[in-house]
Amino acid sequence: MNFTEHPAFVFPFVVGMLFIFIYLPVIYVTWLRKNSLADFKTILRSIFTTNTLKAVREIFSECLLHRRIFRYNIRLGYMHMSLAFGWFLLIVVGKIETMVFTHDGFNPPYLPVFFKYFYPSGIPDTFKGRFFLMIMDLLLILVLSGLFLAFLKRFRSRVLGMKRTTKHIFPDRIALTFLWFIFPLRWFAESVTAGIAGSGGFFTLGSGRALASFLPLEDLLLPSWWAYSIVLGGFFFALPFSRYMHIFTEVVLIFLKYWNLATPERQNAYADFEINACSRCGICTNVCQLSADAGITHSQAVYFLRDLRYGTPERPVLENCFLCGRCSQACPVEIGIDQLRIAGRKRMMNAIAPAAEMRPVVSANGEKVDVLYFAGCMSHLTPGIIDATREILTRAGIRFSVLDDREEVCCGRPARQAGFADQARSIIARTTALINRSGASLLLVTCPICYKVFNEEYDLPIPVEHHTVFLNRLMTERPSLFRKSSLRMSYHDPCDLGRGSGIYEQPRSIIRRTGVLVSAAHEREDALCCGGSLANLAITPRQRTLVTDSAYQMLTAGNPDYVVTSCPLCKKTFAAGKREIPVADIAEIARMMLQPEEILHPEKAGEAELESEGQEICQ
Amino acid sequence: MNGKNDKWGFHTEKSNLITLDSNDRSLVNILAEQVPSLNSCFFCGSCGATCTASDDGMNFRLVHLLLRRGELQTVNKIIRSCLLCGKCTLVCPRNVDTRAVIYNLKILIHELH
Numbered sequence: 001m002n003f004t005e006h007p008a009f010v011f012p013f014v015v016g017m018l019f020i021f022i023y024l025p026v027i028y029v030t031w032l033r034k035n036s037l038a039d040f041k042t043i044l045r046s047i048f049t050t051n052t053l054k055a056v057r058e059i060f061s062e063c064l065l066h067r068r069i070f071r072y073n074i075r076l077g078y079m080h081m082s083l084a085f086g087w088f089l090l091i092v093v094g095k096i097e098t099m100v101f102t103h104d105g106f107n108p109p110y111l112p113v114f115f116k117y118f119y120p121s122g123i124p125d126t127f128k129g130r131f132f133l134m135i136m137d138l139l140l141i142l143v144l145s146g147l148f149l150a151f152l153k154r155f156r157s158r159v160l161g162m163k164r165t166t167k168h169i170f171p172d173r174i175a176l177t178f179l180w181f182i183f184p185l186r187w188f189a190e191s192v193t194a195g196i197a198g199s200g201g202f203f204t205l206g207s208g209r210a211l212a213s214f215l216p217l218e219d220l221l222l223p224s225w226w227a228y229s230i231v232l233g234g235f236f237f238a239l240p241f242s243r244y245m246h247i248f249t250e251v252v253l254i255f256l257k258y259w260n261l262a263t264p265e266r267q268n269a270y271a272d273f274e275i276n277a278c279s280r281c282g283i284c285t286n287v288c289q290l291s292a293d294a295g296i297t298h299s300q301a302v303y304f305l306r307d308l309r310y311g312t313p314e315r316p317v318l319e320n321c322f323l324c325g326r327c328s329q330a331c332p333v334e335i336g337i338d339q340l341r342i343a344g345r346k347r348m349m350n351a352i353a354p355a356a357e358m359r360p361v362v363s364a365n366g367e368k369v370d371v372l373y374f375a376g377c378m379s380h381l382t383p384g385i386i387d388a389t390r391e392i393l394t395r396a397g398i399r400f401s402v403l404d405d406r407e408e409v410c411c412g413r414p415a416r417q418a419g420f421a422d423q424a425r426s427i428i429a430r431t432t433a434l435i436n437r438s439g440a441s442l443l444l445v446t447c448p449i450c451y452k453v454f455n456e457e458y459d460l461p462i463p464v465e466h467h468t469v470f471l472n473r474l475m476t477e478r479p480s481l482f483r484k485s486s487l488r489m490s491y492h493d494p495c496d497l498g499r500g501s502g503i504y505e506q507p508r509s510i511i512r513r514t515g516v517l518v519s520a521a522h523e524r525e526d527a528l529c530c531g532g533s534l535a536n537l538a539i540t541p542r543q544r545t546l547v548t549d550s551a552y553q554m555l556t557a558g559n560p561d562y563v564v565t566s567c568p569l570c571k572k573t574f575a576a577g578k579r580e581i582p583v584a585d586i587a588e589i590a591r592m593m594l595q596p597e598e599i600l601h602p603e604k605a606g607e608a609e610l611e612s613e614g615q616e617i618c619q
Numbered sequence: 620m621n622g623k624n625d626k627w628g629f630h631t632e633k634s635n636l637i638t639l640d641s642n643d644r645s646l647v648n649i650l651a652e653q654v655p656s657l658n659s660c661f662f663c664g665s666c667g668a669t670c671t672a673s674d675d676g677m678n679f680r681l682v683h684l685l686l687r688r689g690e691l692q693t694v695n696k697i698i699r700s701c702l703l704c705g706k707c708t709l710v711c712p713r714n715v716d717t718r719a720v721i722y723n724l725k726i727l728i729h730e731l732h
């Protein structure tokens with residue numbers, strides 16, 4: 001046999017491969033054209049830096065080795081790694097094998113793929129030949145083992161750490177069917193060929209001999225290679241329309257990420273690459289509390305992204321989400337799911353809700369203060385937090401005023417999360433004006449929802465501090481102000497403070513300074529949502545309660561004296577319903593742990609009340 | 620002043636005259652279907668009392684009442700100032716998902732136009 005003969009069976013593969021190599025660049029260029037000139041400049045500025053090398057490293061570790069999936073579950077990681085890396089190596093080593101053989105890098109692209117058909121015994125050089133035969137067989141085993149796990153995942157997903165697998169759509173099914181057949185057919189075709197030739201790698205020759213004992217191998221030779229080529233070509237044709245589009249798209253996405261193209265608004269090509277880089281691995285559905293606790297299984301990241309890819313997501317998909325960030329945190333592709341969902345809501349809502357006119361800011365005549373305290377509307381529903389904060393500030397002798405004493409200011413985040421971008425912008429403009437006229441040098445907030453939006457959407461001349469950071473600093477600078485107790489406390493990370501703003505350590509440090517920290521099952525990046533998130537516009541009160549109760553259970557498993565959090569909404573949400581173990585804000589804990597006045601200033605005992613009253617009048 | 624009303628010392632303003640037989644209640648029915656908890660509202664007014672946008676005329680209890688009466692024009696004007704902050708939902712003693720009602724109402728009114 002000689003490969004120059006071009007047997008007809010290579011055509012399905014060649015046509016499929018040509019299709020991919022033409023289709024992908026065309027579609028990628030179509031997306032990239034959505035970039036503005038500024039976007040291209042951003043890319044140009046980063047392209048010749050070490051970022052490009054970092055991108056290559058990440059492509060290796062994430063597109064081929066799938067390290068992040070390994071971290072989620074070892075078996076699932078192995079499955080993805082063996083399929084991706086195994087296949088990649090089959091292509092690369094196969095190519096090297098043929099190059100060594102033909103001494104020509106430009107041999108036809110199908111030669112490595114069907115090499116065994118042309119040269120069943122490999123390279124006729126004893127050492128090199130045997131070496132390649134063995135490596136290629138090992139790689140085939142690697143891929144087949146991954147395939148076995150993929151098969152298992154469909155029926156016994158728990159073995160791979162998945163409580164649920166993704167619901168497939170039609171193009172996925174087609175592509176998946178082709179994919180499942182590719183490697184078993186390659187194995188079969190190579191075995192048949194090896195069986196006939198009586199030589200080959202240890203694996204294929206072994207199976208070939210076994211097949212020879214009961215099959216007429218000569219008659220199966222061409223049909224088996226035809227079948228292999230057809231499924232390969234078929235897979236290539238189905239690829240761009242199925243989840244497997246992620247294979248190539250993720251590579252480009254990683255480059256774009258390192259070239260700093262990502263924007264929170266997702267108005268450029270980045271969004272298209274993100275949407276298409278989702279492998280529908282289903283990890284997001286497994287971390288989402290909506291599916292785990294409330295039986296909601298239609299709106300998770302994977303389905304939202306899928307709908308976005310093939311058209312426009314329906315309202316129930318857009319709306320039923322806490323924007324808690326658990327899925328973005330777990331997503332191995334690091335897709336900015338929350339940003340994409342807010343962008344989707346924005347597209348839907350802006351026409352519907354034009355910005356309302358905000359009342360103008362009345363002119364200032366406030367007293368000069370150091371700290372401007374913005375309680376936020378949620379803190380007004382949990383006045384204990386405001387009282388505690390006021391008392392601590394007063395006791396620390398800090399001059400402060402409360403911006404929203406009259407409860408008519410909003411930070412604008414709820415409107416923004418619901419997609420009312422214009423309205424959010426006008427709220428933000430008004431609140432900015434209010435803050436600016438105060439002349440304070442620090443904005444203190446007790447609501448993480450506000451904190452996040454102040455950091456991300458406002459352009460303020462003064463720093464913004466969440467009270468966990470502020471109190472922790474106060475405790476460091478003025479340790480004598482507080483005392484330590486033996487209270488045992490578990491801590492709930494609010495979504496917008498933890499995953500949203502990266503503040504995990506300060507609240508824990510406050511708890512350790514004032515009592516004992518009891519650890520809970522889901523902490524820090526992996527913290528659960530309290531279920532109260534205002535971002536979910538479709539969940540029913542009953543379903544919310546299911547999520548809340550289950551999160552509360554996790555927090556109280558260690559039987560603490562208090563469940564402590566640092567968000568008024570989390571506190572309010574957890575405190576609703578019958579609770580054996582009380583829920584408190586970290587400010588309330590800090591107030592409880594204030595050193596009694598008589599110990600600090602024995603001579604001034606009794607004046608404290610007067611002092612704080614004086615402060616009250618200053619407001 | 621004319622007619623019978625004079626005799627009793629009071630009269631009805633034309634603009635506040637509600638004909639419960641002919642008012643348009645289709646919207647409130649759709650809303651109650653979308654957010655079933657709306658039906659458990661007993662008009663206590665807690666939502667209005669806590670509202671962040673109350674200075675701008677927002678009041679969920681009032682909106683609900685106007686909806687039941689079919690006074691859509693006024694409703695449309697009032698709900699524009701809602702910030703969707705959700706305070707009303709959190710204070711409602713009957714667990715009415717007030718925020719979801721306003722959100723859906725905005726969309727419904729838009730679809731009507």
Ligand code: SF4
Nearest residue numbers: 278280281282284331
């Ligand atoms: S969004 Fe991320 S985690 Fe979810 S299926 Fe897609 S790739 Fe997997």
Ligand code: SF4
Nearest residue numbers: 288321322324325327
């Ligand atoms: S953001 Fe939270 S609620 Fe929304 S899909 Fe992701 S995990 Fe589920």
Ligand code: SF4
Nearest residue numbers: 376377378411449450
């Ligand atoms: S973020 Fe929410 S809770 Fe905090 S003030 Fe703004 S609207 Fe209120």
Ligand code: SF4
Nearest residue numbers: 660662663664666711
């Ligand atoms: S608080 Fe609830 S029950 Fe009371 S008026 Fe408002 S929606 Fe109705």
Ligand code: SF4
Nearest residue numbers: 670701702704705707
């Ligand atoms: S969501 Fe709207 S109606 Fe409810 S309290 Fe906030 S501003 Fe008022």
